[in-house]
Amino acid sequence: MxxxxxxxxxxxxxxxQNKAKLFLFVSSIVIGIAALVAISSFGDNLVKDIDSQAKELLGAxxxxxxxxxxxxxxxxxxAIDRASEVNFASMVAFPKxxxxxLVQVRALEGAFPFYGKLVTAPESADELFRKGGKVALVEELLMNQYSIQVGDEVKVGDLIFEVVGALQEAPGQTGITATVAPVVYIPKSFAEETGLIQYGSRLEYMEYYKFAPEVNVETLIEPYKELWETEHIDxxxxxxxxxxxxxxxxxxSDFLSLVAFVALLLGCVGVAxxxxxxxxxxxPSVAVLRCLGVSSRDTFLIYLTQIVAMGMLGSLAGAILGTLVQYVLPQVFGxxxxxxxxxxxxxxxxxxxxxTGVLVSVLFALLPLMKIRKVPPMMTLRPSSDSLSLAQDPMRWAVLGLIAVFVLIFSWVLLGGWKEAxxxxxxxxGAFGMLWFVGTGIMWSIRRFLPLTLRYPIRQALANLYRPNNQTISLIATIGLGTAMISTLFFVQNQLLDQVRFADKEDQPNMLFFDIQTSQVTEVRKAVENEGLPIMQEVPIVTMRLEEINGVDKSENDDLSDEVRKSRGLYNREFRVTYRDSxxxxxxxxEGQLHTYQNDGDxxxxxxxxGYADRTGIEMGDKILFNVQGRPLTTYVGSFREVNFQKVSTNFLVLFPENVLEKAPKFHVIITKTETDQQAADVQNRIVxxxxxxxxxxxxxxxDTLEDILGKISFVIQFMALFSILTGVLVLVSSLIISKYQRMRESILLRTLGAGSGTVSLINTLEYFFLGSLASLSGILLSFIATAMLSVFVFDFPLKWAFGHAAIIYLAITGLTVLLGWLNGRGVLNKPPMRILRSTS
Amino acid sequence: MTVLKVDKVSKTYQSGSRQLTVLDDINFSVAAGQSLAIVGPSGSGKTTLLGLCAGLDHVSAGSVQLAGHKLESLNEDQRAEVRSQEIGFIFQNFQLLPTLTALENVMVPMELKGQKDAMKVARELLAKVGLEDRLTHYPSQLSGGEQQRVSIARAFANKPKILFADEPTGNLDTDTGEMIERLIFDLNRQENTTLIMVTHDLELAAKTDRIVHMRGGKLVSDSNE
Known part of the structure; x- marks a missing residue:
């Protein structure tokens, strides 16, 4: 042979003889692989579906x-068919x-969508809508929110429309877009009559085209692109x-794959x-084989082969599970x-x-497996012969290096950039290192400062954490990281919502009226004041476009090299600016200072x-030529401001001095503060x-909108974080089963020494309690650090500790650990010691 | 013909800043077919000497020549090859591979040599030690005496030139121990193997051709001299 x-x-x-045990070892990766396969499969299918339903996405x-x-x-x-639309944000009222x-009004004319359809309830509503008349389709979400029935009325501007159906689906529309900007469709022929097409309205005109199937649209439009660009047509x-x-x-999909990959890495720590x-x-078996003349390489390969086989089996199990999980993903991501x-x-x-599963399970298993190479045959005669310390083994460092390279390459594949990877x-x-550091630190402290005066069961339970093969640190890492992911999510989500809620305090404004025409300003002010509300700001807004910066227009800018070219977005956007001297x-x-405009010629x-200047490349002193409603206006950048866009306020990218734009066409915004939700609703309805x-x-x-969106996003992230928690549970279960016989022997010894089963049970429960506490507290500590960093560096929020939520998470994770430990140990305590001794011998 | 030659062998260990000498200037040689017992009190260096003779460990000084191979000039894998070809082992605690059946345990040394009839020979050997009806049993399903008999069968499986035995009856009751002793000596004679045995049991040692006494890491007497 x-x-x-x-x-x-x-x-x-x-x-x-080892298959059950080995499978238990690699079972930790099953959940991670399942998550990875589920997300990848879902992503693959989504790409195919986007491909096959591409026309329905656009509708034209x-x-x-x-x-x-x-x-x-x-x-x-x-074109063989055309449709047109004008859409804008506006208030609608429900007279009932x-x-x-505030909704997105879409005034539609023509048979759009040419591909796919407007899905309505009742189904016939689409047809009714197309027949003409003052009828509207209202987003189903909105109808449910305001208890609107088919046949009820909706007031859009000056006109009242009959709601003929609920809009369930439209091309490109998702649950999220419906939440942010619910849609009301009205016939375009009534758009002007609503009175909403006026200066200052953010109108968007759309033309939809359908061409014969043989027409290559890309080739067809190529000659027009330049012209469209100068006319700002997208x-x-x-x-x-x-x-x-x-x-x-x-x-x-790549982001979620990274989350799945974290679950997989957690599993790999369990495997290692x-x-x-x-x-x-x-x-001992390795030493015998070495004694019998098997080389260290061959001995190593015997065990590596088994790990590869089990990694394969675990990965296949994960792949099957992942393929099944994929069936629930459309509901999760719906x-x-x-x-x-x-x-x-x-x-x-x-x-x-x-x-991936085979590779990572083998890589992580290699770390401990390396020891096999170093087993001296002398160990058969003297079990403690020679040290098996791996710290000096260069191959171990090579494996650690390989793991780092693998993680880097894997994340590069998903993130697409070396910096991000x-x-x-x-x-x-860092997360693993921190958990390891926290875990070992806490355990060292317990050992160092554990007072002898503590009751025996507590001391014994804490001492059990140091039991050889107890895997305490790896359990802290896996359960801790899962906990950290879930709790960071909760903390950040709550902090975001709190931040918005707490904006409603003291003298901060909380209501904003916009699209006010100059002729309406006095009346609106009066109406607001009549409600007993203060006018906190009244801001004029003028729209303009940027024509040139330092004499460089759009096409010249396009021809510049990357280093000196300003952002194209500068030339494409419509600026909404205000003017004031403070x-x-x-x-x-x-930087710089606000300069007033005193005399003609200044x-x-x-x-x-x-922030905007940094993103687009505007510098102090730049000469900017604006086009204000057809009139050129040369300006210079005289200062930079830092603007807090999180406040309910009118915030502007560009601020003009007074005495320049007063005569330009403009609209206004009024800002006030209401005391209660009811007062807010009343004044809103009256003004509208x-x-x-x-x-x-x-x-x-x-x-409400933010809560709704965050709820939807966090559901997805919680679903993904669940994989990490499940992996942590699997690692815990695997560890409990591995140490089961050791625990049995300890229990028997304690009972032989006279401990009652109550005491033994208490020691076991306390051990799981301490383990769960250590893991969850380490995770929570990590999440506090992560939340603090996110608050300070990303969201720029004042830090607020979520101790209440942390307590709930701590209790849940610790409770789960105690429960699993109790389930694992149940039955052992009541067995006669002799029976257990025989079964373990 | 000399099958084992131990020449000025010393073994030292570093214990913190101290150097510990466990074997000091050991010299002896063993002729083919001879049986030799190494005796001495605990800590006298018997097991260390056995390990060095069998190529399980390196000498700190001196030389061990086993079946023509200078062990100190070989690397670990080369010594493993020598063990595979020339040596059989019997241990005090049997050292069977717990995941292999009795038959598989005995087959391993022959399979290592690439022997085609490993299964047939293993069956015959297990029959010789009286375990023909326990072939598919795992070590955990065998008594201590049965495990040691499997271990003996395994030790003779590769037709070793030298058989090393470390307290072969140390973990067995008197009756089983005697039966194992008979088995070892009978097979040793039949196969014409050189036997080197470490034991505390002076009665067992007396059954060998030659006894060397160890004390404090030194060879203090050799019945051959």
Whole structure:
């Protein structure tokens, strides 16, 4: 028999007796692989579905979009069908209840969508809507929120429409977009009559085109692109939409794969820890084999073969589970999906999962497995012969290096950039390192400072944490990281909501009226004051576009090299600016100073938001030529401000001095503060009733919307974090089973020495309690650090500790650990000692 | 013909800053077919000497020549090859591979040599030690005496030139111990193997051709001289 054959044979022989135990070891990776395969399969299927439903995503072959009416186009004669739409944000009121809400009004004309359809309830509503008349389709979510029935009325501007149906689906619409901006469809023929098409309204004109199937849209539109760009017309084709949607979902899928990968890494720590115990048990056999003349390499290969086989089995089990989990993902991600997702086996995802699983389980198992190479045959004669310390083993460091490289490459594949991959890898290493540090620190402290005066069961339970093969540190790492993920999510989510809620304090404004025409300002002020509310700000807004910076126009800027080119976005956006000679509470000056404009001929010095300037490349002293409603206006950057955009306030990227824009066409915003939700609702409804063109945003609505969105996002993240928690549970179960016989022997010894079963049971329960506490507290500590860092560096929030939530998470995780420990130990305590002794011998 | 030659062998260990000498200038040689017992009190260096003779450990000084191989000039894998070809072992605590059956345990040394009829020979050997009806039993299913008999069968499986035995009856009751002794000496004679045995049992030692006494890491007497 050749060497390889014999190694396989020996591996198989050993495996026969160890298969249950080995499978238990690698079971920790099953959940991680399942998560990875589920997400990858889902991603693969989503790509296919986006591909096959690409036309339904856009609803047309080509969409043109501008903030002013799109004139006649050459394409009009080539198209076989056309539709047009004007949409804008506006308040709508429901006369039945007197309530009002900011929505996205879409005034539609034509048979859009040409691909797919507006899904309505009742189904016939779409047809009724197309027949004309003052009818509207209202987003189902909105109808439910305001208890609107089919047949009820909705007031849009000056007109009242009959609601003929609930809008359930529209091209490109998702649960999230419906939450942020619920849609009301009205016939376009009534758009003007609503009175909402006026200066200051953020109007968006859309032209939808359908071409004959043989027309290549990309080629067809190529000659027009330049012209459209100068006219600020955006075009969107099926291919572009498909690419964009595909890219954003690929990003989402990659991000979730990273979360799954963390669960897998947790599992791998479990594998390494369990294999370490396995190797320790195997050392005498290894020494015998060495004595019998088997080389260290061959002995190592015998056990490596088994680990590879089990890694394969664990990965396959994970892949099967992942393929099944995939069937629930459309429900989990439903709110985010613009297409119908089909589920099915993705062989590439299965292959990817199995390969990853085998690779990581082997890499992590190699760390303890390396010991086998160093087992001296002399160990058969003297078990303690020679040290098996791996600290000096260069191969062990090589394996650690390989693990680091693997994590880096894996995250690079998902994140697409070395910087991001290095950041993620550093985060993973940092999190594990921190948990290890916290775990060992706490355990060292217990051992160092454990007072002898403590009751015996407590001392014994704490001492049990140091039991050889107890895997305490790896359990702290796995359960701790799972806990950290879940609790960080909770903490950040609550902090975000608190931040918005607490904006409603003291003298901070909480209600904002916008789209007020100059002629309405006095009346609106009066109406607001009549309600007993203060006018906290009254802000004029002028719209303009940027034509040139330092004499460079859009096309010249495009031709510049990357280093000197300013952001294209500067030339494309419509700036909404205000004018005043002072700062408001949400602003602070960071460079330069505000310059007033006193006399004709003075230079106009504007102030720019520093963050925006940094992003786009604007520098102090830049000469900017604005186009204000057709009139050129040369300005210079005279200062930079830092603007806190989180405050309910009117915040502007560009601030003009007074005496420049007073005569320009403008609209206004009024900001006030209401005392109660009821007062807010009353004043909102009254203003909307009297001034239908005015839109209202109040803090309550922002909180509700944010809560809703965060709820949807956090559901997805919690679902993913669940994989990590489950992995932690598996590692715990595996560790409990591995140490079961040791625990039995200890229990028997204690009972032999006279301990009652109550005492033994108390010691066991306390041990699990301490283990659960250590793991969850380490995780919570990590999440506090993560939340603090996110608050300070990302959200710029004042830090607020969520001790209440932390307590709930601590109790849940510790309770789960105690429960699992109790389930594992149940039955052992009541067995007669002799029976257990025989069964373990 | 000399099958084992121990020449000026010393073994030292570093214990903290101190150097501990466990074997000091040991010299002896063993002729093919001879049986030799190493006796001495606990800590006298018997087991260390056995380990060095069998190539399980390195000498600190001196030389061990086993079946023509200078062990100190071989690396660990080369010494493993020598063990596979030339040596059989019997241990006090049997040292069977717990995951292999009795038959598989005995087959291992022959399989290592690439012997085709490993299973047939293993069956015959197990029959010789009276375990023909326990072939598929695992070590945990065998008594101590049965385990030691499997261990003996395994030790003779590769037709070793030298058999090393470390307290072969140390873990057994008197009757079983005597039976194991008979088995070892009978097989040793049949196979014409050199036997080197470490034991506390002076009665057992007396059954060998030659006895060497160890004390404090030194060879204090050799019945051959």
């Amino acid at each position: 050749n060497k390889a054959g014999w190694i396989f044979k020996m591996a198989f022989r050993d495996f026969k 072959d080509l969409v043109l979009e501008n903030n002013k009416p799109i004139g006649d186009q050459d394409l009009d004669s080539i 209840s007197g309530e009002s809400r 075009e969107d084709t099926v291919e572009e939409r498909k690419d964009r949607t595909g890219r954003s979902f690929a990003n989402m 820890s369990a294999v370490n115990v396995f190797v320790k048990e195997k050392l 709110e985010f999906l613009p297409v119908e997702v089909t589920v099915g086996i993705s062989w590439s995802a299965v292959g990817f999962g199995v390969l 290095a950041g993620f890898s550093a985060f993973v290493a 700062l408001i509470s949400s602003e602070s000056l960071v 230079s106009i010095l504007v102030s720019v938001d520093q 009733k009297d001034f239908p063109n005015i839109s209202v945003i109040n803090l309550g609505m922002i909180v």
